[in-house]
Amino acid sequence: KRRIGVLTSGGDAPGMNGAVRAVVRMAIHSGCEAYAVYEGYEGLVNGGNMIRQVHWEDVRGWLSRGGTLIGSARCMTFRERAGRLRAAKNMVLRGIDALVVCGGDGSLTGADVFRAEWPGLLEELIKSGELTAHQVEPYKQLNIVGLVGSIDNDMSGTDATIGCYSSLTRICDAIDDVFDTAFSHQRGFVVEVMGRHCGWLALMSAISTGADWLFIPEMPPKDGWEDEMCNVITKVGTITCPKSPIMKCANPLCNQNRKERGKRRTIVIVAEGAQDRQLNKISSSTIKDILTQRLGLDTRTTVLGHTQRGGAACAYDRWLSTLQGVEAVRAVLEMNAQSPSPVITIRENKIMRTPLMDAVKETQDVTQKIHDKDFAAAMTLRDAEFKE
Numbered sequence: 001k002r003r004i005g006v007l008t009s010g011g012d013a014p015g016m017n018g019a020v021r022a023v024v025r026m027a028i029h030s031g032c033e034a035y036a037v038y039e040g041y042e043g044l045v046n047g048g049n050m051i052r053q054v055h056w057e058d059v060r061g062w063l064s065r066g067g068t069l070i071g072s073a074r075c076m077t078f079r080e081r082a083g084r085l086r087a088a089k090n091m092v093l094r095g096i097d098a099l100v101v102c103g104g105d106g107s108l109t110g111a112d113v114f115r116a117e118w119p120g121l122l123e124e125l126i127k128s129g130e131l132t133a134h135q136v137e138p139y140k141q142l143n144i145v146g147l148v149g150s151i152d153n154d155m156s157g158t159d160a161t162i163g164c165y166s167s168l169t170r171i172c173d174a175i176d177d178v179f180d181t182a183f184s185h186q187r188g189f190v191v192e193v194m195g196r197h198c199g200w201l202a203l204m205s206a207i208s209t210g211a212d213w214l215f216i217p218e219m220p221p222k223d224g225w226e227d228e229m230c231n232v233i234t235k236v237g238t239i240t241c242p243k244s245p246i247m248k249c250a251n252p253l254c255n256q257n258r259k260e261r262g263k264r265r266t267i268v269i270v271a272e273g274a275q276d277r278q279l280n281k282i283s284s285s286t287i288k289d290i291l292t293q294r295l296g297l298d299t300r301t302t303v304l305g306h307t308q309r310g311g312a313a314c315a316y317d318r319w320l321s322t323l324q325g326v327e328a329v330r331a332v333l334e335m336n337a338q339s340p341s342p343v344i345t346i347r348e349n350k351i352m353r354t355p356l357m358d359a360v361k362e363t364q365d366v367t368q369k370i371h372d373k374d375f376a377a378a379m380t381l382r383d384a385e386f387k388e
């Protein structure tokens with residue numbers, strides 16, 4: 001029986017368990033055996049009981065569970081060829097020659113490196129006497145298929161990564177909660193959300209909650225953004241006092257105008273990787289100080305942190321991870337030596353296969369990433385001028 005391994009690697013994301021469940025069950029359904037590799041590449045390098053056969057009922061109830069139940073890790077040893085040699089040996093000893101990897105672009109790059117080196121790794125293991133040619137013979141080809149698990153939605157070539165909608169849902173819920181208290185006390189809140197390089201979560205949560213202003217890494221604001229932000233928040237220059245210069249924002253009375261218009265709460269969302277055009281970090285405390293000092297607005301900061309990562313997978317991530325896990329096993333079984341490793345994507349609601357390294361390369365090209373997803377949404381937002 002063919003043996004298919006599955007592992008989760010890099011940052012955990014809700015929906016990873018649904019993906020593992022689907023891979024395990026589809027593998028068994030297709031007449032194969034399924035193996036879970038624990039703690040990401042660490043399990044592959046260390047072998048032993050970190051690679052375990054998984055049966056149909058072992059993954060029961062996993063669809064809704066957050067995080068990853070088979071563990072994830074950043075594994076330095078797998079970055080070295082020596083680590084990948086140990087991983088190859090463990091796989092041959094366990095009879096596994098197909099791997100479904102669920103992780104971010106780093107994890108998928110690692111998987112592709114491993115596949116490219118595979119024949120060379122086996123030759124080296126024979127030469128050093130660690131394996132015999134006879135042992136290696138049935139496992140000449142390694143099949144790798146990627147699934148993108150990431151809360152950031154930071155992979156090109158796919159409309160959504162497994163986990164991003166669960167995270168977005170949690171962020172929106174948290175901002176709704178903050179809205180209530182902001183409204184009660186007529187306060188401003190600066191909410192920091194995850195996204196070191198990719199502002200998708202910040203952008204989508206700003207649209208979904210009707211936030212007043214937004215900072216994302218892909219679109220550093222132009223110089224003088226402080227005035228513009230204050231202006232939009234108070235609407236001094238456009239609605240309340242059309243004749244007053246922007247500098248009027250320094251006048252605490254502007255805050256009065258804002259209140260007079262019945263605006264009781266102000267929300268600014270900032271992605272953790274936001275910067276200005278001089279590459280200075282725009283932090284939640286910087287924004288808070290500006291709102292407090294210029295507008296006299298009682299402002300608090302809320303850093304949502306790891307609550308954005310944990311928790312049950314939302315419905316979207318449950319079906320996405322299930323359909324993609326099923327497709328990953330299909331892809332494993334249809335691959336030949338010539339076919340490039342695929343990553344399973346979703347485009348216009350269709351589950352598809354895309355060459356893994358094409359998606360990774362596009363992702364690393366930041367410009368492409370902006371045009372790919374964020375840019376269109378950002379333009380929509382700008383058109384709407386963050387209307388309340």
Ligand code: ADP
Pocket residue numbers: 009010011041073074075076077078079080103104105106107108109110111113
């Ligand atoms: P993510 O998958 O979320 O992008 P990382 O970039 O930290 O997270 O990658 C996760 C793991 O994948 C690393 O700890 C390492 O074991 C493996 N990995 C990443 N890049 C490579 C690479 N170029 N070669 C080999 N392994 C890699």
